[in-house]
Amino acid sequence: MVLSHMLVDRAENFFVSPAHLECWPAAKRRQIEEAFVGTVIRSEAVNLSPKLMLF
Numbered sequence: 001m002v003l004s005h006m007l008v009d010r011a012e013n014f015f016v017s018p019a020h021l022e023c024w025p026a027a028k029r030r031q032i033e034e035a036f037v038g039t040v041i042r043s044e045a046v047n048l049s050p051k052l053m054l055f
Contacts, residue, residue, distance in 0.1 A: 004054040008035050009046040016054060 007014045021029070031051050038044040046052065 002048075002053075004052055005046055005048055007054060008032060008052055009039055012040070 028051060031049075032054070035046050035052055039046060
């Protein structure tokens with residue numbers, strides 16, 4: 001499992017640099033947010049996807 005997936009799936013909180021975040025399209029931000037909320041609220045595991053790459 002790559003670091004990005006581990007962060008989204010297992011970290012209670014993580015930060016992404018605002019400068020890095022601004023480079024992402026809105027759809028990517030939304031997908032990462034939805035996956036993260038799914039793990040926190042609904043206890044869903046994250047499916048491996050290149051769309052969830054943070055770096």
